[in-house]
Amino acid sequence: MKLKYYEIDEKKLLQEAKKGKRIAIKMPEGLQPYGYEILQFLKENGIDAIFLADSCYGACDFRKVEGIDRIVCIGEAEMPYLRRKYLPPVSFIEAFYEFNADFIGKALPYLEGNRIGLVSITPFIHKLEECKEYLEKRGYEVFIGRKSRRTKYDGQILGCDFTSAMQITSIIDSFLFIGDGMFHPVGLYIATKKPVVAANPISKEILREEITNAAAKIIKQRYAAMAKAMEAEKYGIIVTDKIGQHRLQLAKKILKLIEKKGKKGCIIMMDNIDEKVNYLGFDCYVSTACPRVAIDDADKFEKPVITPIELDIVLNEREWENYEFDQIL
Ligand code: SF4
Structure with missing residues (x-):
């Protein structure tokens, strides 16, 4: 199923939704306009669900909901350390954005040095290895830091957890962030004080000066x-x-x-x-x-x-x- 730019796995959605008897769906703001479409899809497959339309800023943003025995969260990756603590249990159906890693070629003139730290966020993280190979073929030495207890993937950062970047800060010259939005690359720059280049797979924009300017403003x-x-x-x-x-x-x-x-x-x-x-x-x-x-x-x-x-x-x-x-x- 395609939601805006993102692809979600319908089979997994049904499989997870069938795990509960009283289901609710929840998703980040950008996907909320598709709530009706998802509910209709579930209904056609014999599953009645309700839509939790309050905030959903991440896999951190959950609390108890009366009368619901499973929440299906669409568009976020789980926080592994909370897996057994979510009440009611939460199934995470990630949304992915497909793109050709070659577009990061546009970012090369902005990178500083030869040792590059690669980081990303969930809709794009499945392409991180491909981005690494692209850079390595062009002579860069590429590093991807290990995940933390709050992140599911190596190289993944959150607005509140830059562990995978901090682990490699001392051995790299600059970071290449693959993703959209400014908050993560700006936070990364403030947290690590290393040059950060952001490559946006959706708009194909490359940002560097904008990040340092936004960080100075913050x-x-x-x-x-x-x-x-x-x-x-x-x-x-x-x-x-x-x-x-x-x-x-x-x-x-x-x-x-x-x-x-x-x-x-x-x-x-x-x-x-x-x-x-x-x-x-x-x-x-x-x-x-x-x-x-x-x-x-x-x-x-x-x-x-x-x-x-x-x-x-x-x-x-x-x-x-x-x-x-x-x-x-
Ligand atoms: S920055 Fe961290 S605490 Fe804030 S919404 Fe994102 S994951 Fe949750």
């Missing part, structure tokens, strides 16, 4: 948020119950640190971190949930929303020069 925005946070007295420490973003222990440690520094704080449970933070009565928020929220949605917040690493800087527990991207590892 760092500036983060420094402004931290400067504002330095005036805060009352901190709200946000915890979510989304299964792959839940960091209550970290929130408790943060609360202790805040109190040790003579400030006040409370732990707040919140699933969707949105404009509500503007009127909850705290001066500043520390988000232990998805690290993307503080960065992607910064414009929505009137109060500073910072990451745990940024809090360390605000409270003089870490030097400004040692700024790091927050990761859930």
Whole structure:
């Protein structure tokens, strides 16, 4: 079945959907317009399902749903360490984008050095070996880092987990990211401080300068948020119950640190971190949930929303020069 640019395996979809009696489907925003089509396909094959149309930012974004005994998630790859923890159980049907690896030839003039680290995200990751061969035939030495407990594939990165890239950072000259969107390559650049070239298999665009510019803009925005946070007295420490973003222990440690520094704080449970933070009565928020929220949605917040690493800087527990991207590892 073709959904937008992506192909999904119908046989696997049916096989997984048949594992439950009360099925719900869930998918990332880009695929949600195809929800009806998928429900119809299941119905024609004798399966009634409901559509969970709330957020689905990744394989981390799941919680209990009453009356449902299996969720079929279309378009995400599982987080292996959560395999037995999803409640109800979740079947992941990945979506793949087919492309010819030759297009990365356009990226070669932008690469620095001869030792290249290859990274990607799930719809494109099945082509990583082909991209590696393409580069090797042209004389490059290519490295693909090993997967982490949160990623399914070697070379795969998440917006909150750059493990496969960090493993090879010290032995490569630059990274080639195969995928779409800016968040992953920009995060990769901030996390590793190595040159990053992004090759988009859908648009065939190659980005390099755009990534460094976007990273500089984000760092500036983060420094402004931290400067504002330095005036805060009352901190709200946000915890979510989304299964792959839940960091209550970290929130408790943060609360202790805040109190040790003579400030006040409370732990707040919140699933969707949105404009509500503007009127909850705290001066500043520390988000232990998805690290993307503080960065992607910064414009929505009137109060500073910072990451745990940024809090360390605000409270003089870490030097400004040692700024790091927050990761859930
Ligand atoms: S970046 Fe955020 S949404 Fe993506 S996998 Fe990590 S926690 Fe989940």
